[in-house]
Amino acid sequence: MKISAQEEYGLRCLLQLARAEGMGESLTLSQLSRLEGISTANAGKLMWILSKAGLVQSTRGTKGGYSLARPASEIRLNRVIRVLEGEPAESHCKSYAGVLDACVHTGDCGIRPVIVELHQIVDNALADITLSQLLGTEANVDAALHQIQGIRPKDNRV
Amino acid sequence: MKISAQEEYGLRCLLQLARAEGMGESLTLSQLSRLEGISTANAGKLMWILSKAGLVQSTRGTKGGYSLARPASEIRLNRVIRVLEGEPAESHCKSYAGVLDACVHTGDCGIRPVIVELHQIVDNALADITLSQLLGTEANVDAALHQIQGIRPKDNRV
DNA sequence: TCTAATCTTGACTTAAAAGTAAGGTATCGC
DNA sequence: GCGATACCTTACTTTTAAGTCAAGATTAGA
Ligand code: FES
Ligand code: FES
Numbered sequence: 408m409k410i411s412a413q414e415e416y417g418l419r420c421l422l423q424l425a426r427a428e429g430m431g432e433s434l435t436l437s438q439l440s441r442l443e444g445i446s447t448a449n450a451g452k453l454m455w456i457l458s459k460a461g462l463v464q465s466t467r468g469t470k471g472g473y474s475l476a477r478p479a480s481e482i483r484l485n486r487v488i489r490v491l492e493g494e495p496a497e498s499h500c501k502s503y504a505g506v507l508d509a510c511v512h513t514g515d516c517g518i519r520p521v522i523v524e525l526h527q528i529v530d531n532a533l534a535d536i537t538l539s540q541l542l543g544t545e546a547n548v549d550a551a552l553h554q555i556q557g558i559r560p561k562d563n564r565v
Numbered sequence: 566m567k568i569s570a571q572e573e574y575g576l577r578c579l580l581q582l583a584r585a586e587g588m589g590e591s592l593t594l595s596q597l598s599r600l601e602g603i604s605t606a607n608a609g610k611l612m613w614i615l616s617k618a619g620l621v622q623s624t625r626g627t628k629g630g631y632s633l634a635r636p637a638s639e640i641r642l643n644r645v646i647r648v649l650e651g652e653p654a655e656s657h658c659k660s661y662a663g664v665l666d667a668c669v670h671t672g673d674c675g676i677r678p679v680i681v682e683l684h685q686i687v688d689n690a691l692a693d694i695t696l697s698q699l700l701g702t703e704a705n706v707d708a709a710l711h712q713i714q715g716i717r718p719k720d721n722r723v
Numbered sequence: 724t725c726t727a728a729t730c731t732t733g734a735c736t737t738a739a740a741a742g743t744a745a746g747g748t749a750t751c752g753c
Numbered sequence: 754g755c756g757a758t759a760c761c762t763t764a765c766t767t768t769t770a771a772g773t774c775a776a777g778a779t780t781a782g783a
Binding site: 472 | 757
């Protein structure tokens with residue numbers, strides 16, 4: 408249960424775009440790569456993924472670059488992470504079937520709900536955070552997040 | 566942000582041990598491998614990790630096998646997952662430094678708190694679940710988990 | 724004691740993720 | 754139009770995680 412490199416760097420680049428957005432500017436791949444200390448090729452790949460998902464907008468040609476497709480306050484982290492983590496993780500019971508054709512826990516299973524709920528918990532937490540909330544100072548961001556964790560909305564209770 | 570194969574299979578094996586525990590029995594590697602549809606070699610590796618961390622007890626020789634080191638009701642999932650996910654994930658800013666020596670976000674950083682809090686949220690959720698809670702029917706387990714997600718204890722508020 | 728069952732351990736192989744390279748296409752300014 | 758800038762896309766290489774193998778060590782029971 409850890410964050411992958413792609414998720415991490417993708418999110419960072421997105422944050423850089425959010426910062427630039429405030430000043431009405433867009434960023435090129437080489438700018439992004441310099442800002443985050445990754446190769447331009449890698450930045451390109453990340454941006455391609457994000458743009459395919461409609462999170463960022465790209466402009467070609469000289470004076471081109473990337474910018475957020477929507478205001479930073481409307482981009483929630485759960486969306487970002489889901490896009491960056493690749494495949495939609497097919498139904499769990501098919502991905503982790505061991506050497507067998509199907510999951511050995513047929514029908515009644517205590518594992519499945521744990522995994523599903525766990526992802527739900529993470530998703531809920533991430534859904535409460537927008538890009539714009541991450542632009543302040545570290546202390547402010549930290550404070551804001553603590554609050555969110557406390558005010559949890561409890562969606563799917565009856 | 567997804568669960569790894571090792572975490573998944575390790576947890577499943579542990580659950581099988583918890584079931585066997587109820588009947589005062591221990592399980593051998595070949596039994597575990599058959600129950601979970603993985604190779605005995607793989608089961609052996611997982612058990613070694615879990616035993617090294619003190620979560621399971623092993624008995625060698627004929628009539629040997631594995632059993633839980635403590636009652637299922639005292640084993641919390643956060644511990645299990647942390648053990649199975651390998652390295653303690655050194656300070657984040659060192660793991661994801663791109664091509665540079667250190668993290669480019671020096672000092673004031675909006676990313677770090679997100680990652681740290683996120684792991685905290687997951688850990689809190691997992692800490693509320695014990696192995697014994699996962700032994701019931703799928704419907705029961707699901708119901709129990711929903712409750713936990715709602716009653717969240719809010720540890721680190723002031 | 725001897726043997727069969729069983730765990731232990733490190734090295735090896737394979738599969739997946741991450742990152743890189745290169746050629747292609749669109750846009751701008753002259 | 755032409756060249757420079759910058760994104761687009763696919764294929765490849767490297768790195769890391771996952772899984773396997775094989776030789777060694779320990780115990781119960783005949
Ligand atoms: S994890 Fe697939 S049925 Fe249990
Ligand atoms: S992630 Fe390391 S300083 Fe921001």
